[in-house]
Amino acid sequence: MATTPARSGYCAATGAFRSLRPAVPLPPPDAPLxxxxxxxxxxxxxxxxxxxFLDAATGESLSFPALLSRARALARALLRxxxxxGDxxxxxAPAGLDVPVLYLALLTLGAVVCPANPALTAAEVTHLAALSGASVAFAxxxxxxxxxxxxxxxxxxxxxxxASLQSNEDGExxxxxxxxxxxxxxxxxSSGTTxxxxxxxxxxxGFIAMAAGARALFERSSPGRERxxxxxxxxxSMGFAVVLRGVVREQTTVVVTGAVARDGVKGVLAAAERWAVTEITAAPPVVMATVAKDATCSLRALERVMCGGAPLPVSAAERFRRRFPGVDLCMGYGSTEGGGISRxxxxxxxxxxxxxxxxxxxxxxxIIDTATGKPLGVCQNGELLVRGPAVMSGxxxxxxxxxxxxxxxxxxxxGDLCYIDQDGFLFVVDRLKELIKYKGYQVPxxxxxxxxxxxxxxxxxxVMPYPHEEAGQIPIALVVRQPGSKVTEEQVMDHVAKRVAPYKRIRKVLFVDSIPKSPAGKILRRQLTNYVQFGALKTPRCCAT
Known part of the structure; x- marks a missing residue:
């Protein structure tokens, strides 16, 4: 009978995978803190x-003493x-150096920080404010x-x-x-993409556990030099976490603001060079931009890229490592609800x-079987379940x-289809709710x-599902071509067909100008249907498989 390698972290008795990393001590959970x-x-x-903190657009900075003193002063003002x-x-509010100060002040009082995208419409803001039970707003x-x-x-x-940031009271x-x-x-x-x-x-x-984990890595960092x-x-949630991590690791966090943010990925890469950052925390689009054909960034000070939020194509990872051989490309996985799950x-x-x-x-x-709910072992696809201190209350x-x-x-x-290999590495296959059901097959x-x-x-x-009378659903692709490219629908479908099982083949290709994505780089799948009016697309007959 085959045995499961201990290096995977799998325990047959519990059906769970434990972390292979050393446990980080946490304060007693009942202690007020x-x-x-x-x-x-x-x-x-x-x-x-x-x-x-450093403003990437203006160069304005906020020291550690100023961060803590302003947060305490603001907390006193808000308490009054x-x-x-519980409030x-x-x-x-847009990104700025006052936002981390505000977060710390609110948390000091036991108030609940509820940040939202300032680009939302008034109707969306009203809905979210009501959903959260907000009693006050900061804008x-x-x-x-x-x-x-x-x-x-x-x-x-x-x-x-x-004025409320400058109080000199003792803070009793x-x-x-x-x-x-x-x-x-x-x-x-939550993103609302599904x-x-x-x-x-x-x-x-949960945030205390996150801070303790970040601090445990402190010995590997170089305080004062890392940006x-x-x-x-x-x-x-990623931004919230990186703000916290930067403080406890005594790093300088360069915040993308103003004109830099408006310039998109181009502005981000220019800021990385201007401020000689040693680390970039980014979604896949930023990584892909560094290896685009027209990319000119050198990123000489860069040592590490922390990438997450969405899948990064292996081809892009390979190009990145060839172009920046001395830079670690560190992938990670987590969610708003589950915290940082792997990295x-x-x-x-x-x-x-x-x-x-x-x-x-x-x-x-x-990893559990999606049909039976029974735990699965190494290299078996199933739904990922997580338990830990950073998991949401609900x-x-x-x-x-x-x-x-x-x-x-x-x-x-x-809700993610995943597996863990014999060395304890996590692989995310797809969202369960996004699987395309083609003739009974599940297509990620x-x-x-x-x-x-x-x-x-x-x-x-x-890639999105499209209803089909015979197959139930077929996979169709929305593709953004390189500028000047003349690649055809047939060439795209042939490229895929040579690399996947027959039932996974793309059955139709639509060329579009862009793919709708969230700030974290996740595809907004509900918006994909805007490209296709159901019933208006001429679909092919399905092959036998």
């Missing part, structure tokens, strides 16, 4: 002299306004007009707010605030292309979604998208 208090306990005295434990603060003048009537607002670009009042680790620290909205938007409640305990370029929005750390781990790394410290996962006011998302033992169902769109993106003439691609 807020995230800001824990972060402050990790920092040295005196505080680091180099900047904690009546803001306190939900809806944040609708800037241009975004405040989108807030629902009756919701009190504090303007970050007002003189009153600026905020020292009396008691925050428990089980209290909700943040409400973050269903209705939901509000995930994340406890202080991380944060390309994810500050309202996004690559060493150069040896980064060499395994296609993987999302090994399971993170203090995390355990299961969706706010949505018992139905919570019942569907957690099993009876408290495992979070990710993400797999086909990676094949399409390996074609040099293709800039980007998305």
């Amino acid at each position: 807020s995230l800001p208090a824990f972060v402050a306990s990790l920092l040295p005295s005196p505080l680091p002299a180099h900047p904690a 306004r009546g803001l306190g434990r 939900v603060a809806f944040v609708l 800037v003048s241009p975004t405040a007009a989108k807030l629902p009537p009756g919701l009190p607002a504090v303007l970050l670009d007002s003189d009153e707010f600026r 009042d905020i020292a009396s605030v008691v925050v428990r680790q089980s209290d909700t620290a943040a409400i973050q909205f 269903g209705r938007v939901k509000a995930a409640a994340l406890p202080h305990r 991380t370029l944060l390309t994810a929005p500050l309202f996004h 690559m750390m060493s150069r040896e781990e980064c060499a395994l292309m296609g993987s999302a790394g090994r399971i993170s410290e203090n995390v355990e996962v299961k 969706y706010v006011g949505d018992d139905e979604a919570n019942a569907a998302t957690f099993d009876s033992e408290g495992w979070l169902k990710t 769109p993400a797999e086909l998208e990676l094949v399409l993106q390996s074609l040099p003439e293709v800039v980007d691609a998305a």
Whole structure:
């Protein structure tokens, strides 16, 4: 009988995979402790002299002492306004150096940080504010007009707010605030790419675990020299996490703001060179831009890229490693609901292309059969379940979604089809809800998208199901060609057909100008149907397989 290698982390007795990384000690869960208090306990005295945050557009910086003193001053001012434990603060503001200060101030009081995309419409903002149960909002003048009537607002670009950052009081009042680790620290909205938007409640305990894990890596870093370029929005779960990680690791976090953000990927890469960043945290589009045919960036100071949020084509990873042989391309995987689930750390781990790394410290996962619910072992595809301190408490006011998302033992169902190999590396195959059902076969769109993106003439691609009388659904591809490319539909389909099983073949190709994506680089699949009016597309007869 074959045995499962111990190096995979699989335990046959429990049916779970444990993390192969050393466990990181955490404070006793019942001890009253807020995230800001824990972060402050990790920092040295005196505080680091180099900047904690740097504005990528203006060069303005915020030191570690200023970060903490402003956060305390703002917390006192907000406490006097009546803001306190459990109050939900809806944040609708663009990226800026005041946002991390605001986050720390709110968390110090036990208030709940609820950030949202400032680009949303007024109707969307009203819906999210109601969904979260917000009692106060923080905005800037241009975004405040989108807030629902009756919701009190504090303007970050007002003189009153600026003055509240400069208090010299001793802070005894905020020292009396008691925050428990089980209290909700943040409400973050799920992407909504596969269903209705939901509000995930994340406890202080989860962020404390994240901070402890980041600090455990501190010995590998070089405080004062490391600069991380944060390309994810500050309202996004990745942005939130990188802000926290940068502080506890005593790094300088370069925040993409203003004109840099408006210039898109081009602006991001220019900022990376201008500020000589040693690390970039980014979604796949940024990585792909570094190896585009017209890319001119040298990124001489770069040592590491942390990439996640969506699949990165293996072909793009290969080109990146050829162009930047001294840079570690570290893939990771996580979610708003589950926190950081896996990541690559060493150069040896980064060499395994296609993987999302090994399971993170203090995390355990299961792979279960989607039909029977029984746990699966090494190299078997199934739904990934996760359990750990960074898992959300649940969706706010949505018992139905919570019942569907957690099993009876408290495992979070990710909805992702995955497997773990004999060395403990996680591979994400696709979203279960996005699988195309072709003649009873399950076809993962993400797999086909990676094949399409390996074609040099293709800039980007998305695969979606299309109803078919005989097959049920067929895979069709939306393809963005390289400028000037004349590649044809037949050539694209032939490229895929040579690389996949017959039932996975693309049956139709539509050439488009762009693929709709979220700020994290995930394909907005519900919007793909805008390209195709059902019934208007002439579909081919299906082959026998």
